[in-house]
Amino acid sequence: MYFIRYIIIDEMSFIGPKLIQRIDIRLREAFPAHNQLQFGGRSIILFGDLGQLPPVKDIPMYASISCGGTLWHSFITVITLKKIFHQTGEQPAQIAFRALLSNLRNAEPTIADWQLLMSRSNSTLSSTEQSIFLSSTHLFATNEMVSLHNKRMLLSMAKPIALSIAEQLRGFTCSNLDEEQLECKNLLCIGQEVMLSANLWVETGLVNGALGQVKEIVYNGGEIPPELPLFVVVQFKNYIGPFWDHDNPKNIPLVPISCGLRRHLPLKMAWALTIHKAQGLTLQRATIDIGNTDRQWLTFTTISRVRDLTSLHIHPTFTFQRYSHIQHSPYVAW
Template structure:
């Protein structure tokens, strides 16, 4: 009888989170315990949103798994600490950056700038590992490139996904000595920009990985650092320091360090009889080795314990990310695995991972994905051991946990929460209070979670705000302003009769467009104030009147100062010799201004 409310709540939260992403521009932090469906939500949004979307993650492997790119490569951020402002008397070092040095050294090509200007939704996955200064650096770049210096994230909606109770961001001591002058802590929610705009805190509740209420309660207490004596006693029932599993039991050891996991895997592989087979992955195009989801060269033997590193995409799922099996047959191009006690053998298929970059299609005005490279390999890896860090997102039925010497907050929780049941866990080392570390700042931030009852009114308010932002964006002339500047730059390289007249005309249009864009920016802020006041009065007629006047003014200016002039100039130039490329540039400019004119006309259809 107790499960129905949880299911209803899960459905409401999932659906509400989706509505906030699709129908509002509010930043959202979507979190949840391990196994609650955060990755499912990300993929669902990616497949259903109509917004121009970019997905980023803090590491290469995480970026490949979520189908995006890394934060630093997309925004071209340095790996040095970023300080949001320079305090008086503070000595600027070469191994740090601030707003001015970051923007001065920014190397974004025109394609990347176009993507950022068209961006509507930025998804940051694994945000628990994103540092506060990194988020402020992202905010700085977005405001600058989008020419919206007073709007958090340059007006882009941000969806943060992750679990702060898992692995934290890493800041070396020498960098923290710089950053502690500016930040209260390393977590993303301590960024300066999030003091200006609070993300809506939504937590998915329904747990899919575990079913045992007692185990779920213990995991919650580990997560929140509220362990009681009874919880430790239950965990210590699983303490078996000399435990050696038999081959058919298929346990995996979760340990804290790479060298431990590598040594266990190599040692167990060497114990097996028979030759070692070598399976080399194929790299096409640009796919950095550091982003490989599994080894480029797999060294395997019959009898080896392996785990899958992707979910099965078939309707009837035969395996999942973390499912463990044993190799029964191999040839030079064939690997067969069995899951003991689960039916027939399975021939492992190769999978392909993509390294992408985002591009902007000016014809459709959509952000698109371009494949830079691909990595093809069997989606498995040796599975006698794995580090706790690399186990994030995996699910195990049986695990030997060596987390007593945990060195990072959240590692014990990550390790235990990978497992489907308490009975499937064997502890190699005791878990003591000192190894369960939950930062009090995370617990305080978690108290900002929005209540289920508050979401309806917030959603209605944010829908109206999104309508306002959408109509304000129709009056943004930055795109056509850029096109004019590009046209002027191209013109300087051309040689034809009457070039001087064309240059004079273009310089005059650039000047007028700069003035018009300044007017447009002031109007956008004015419209926001009028709509906010109208919301209080519940009378939007003043907003509609102001919008109609603005529409008439900007359309008149575009028609009289640009469209008519360019049409007349085109008619004069079209029969001149050696102007084919120039006419092409001229036509592109005309189309950009025509599109802007059409966009502003669309503001007549808005309703608040």
């Protein structure tokens, strides 16, 4: 690994002073010949938008005066990209949407922007438009709301549901082992919306966060739920690799994998996602619930997951007071 010179880290807003300090320590250990240099003498390149969600259980790097904050201030070259590629188009509606997002990003929410968003709520959308969003990805502020919506959608399929329980190393059970990447239990159903929770084949699009739909569940002869399936066929929208099924080129068989002390399918239900999990995703359509209270940049990150205003459904509505709460985020002045 001594040939490594550059380390690239995306979604830098998620990195806090604690994590960047751990990165520094680990790189000094990995490159002992340069352990007196920051990051073991490697060059760190950070990508992302500090206006998106901050670290979980930490503070933004730029707000710290600790060793982690010192490391952040050692980054002396900053390149700012000013052209927006995510929400393109010169139509008046698209220009207004970009301006709205810019105002949110700069913590300058306006009543006009809020009114524009409320034009995408149930009170103004036709019943036909509302029905289009029933199957859209729903974004929530809490894990509890995500779980509730996913289970509700699973039951609405009115199809057989297979329980799949992870295999645990001897001496450990699902109740006393937390392995976030692999679920302890999965509920599987044909037609179910799912998200990949591991990087399986990055070059083809089979990455952590890839969205797909379950097409088939296959078991070894004689085995039935809650045994692990032999494999599950998932249709991934953005898969670009070689064909497994020439008639369905986006279909890929997924087998159980091992991670830590658990073996299971790297899948999670994905009719609904937390806003944190959605950061970095581009959604064709989204129904959003930003919750009652704002954590730093929650509103901006949620609304910017779509490319245009017509791809957004606000449910439930929220007041301008809630919308403007972004101004009072703890580190907005930084």
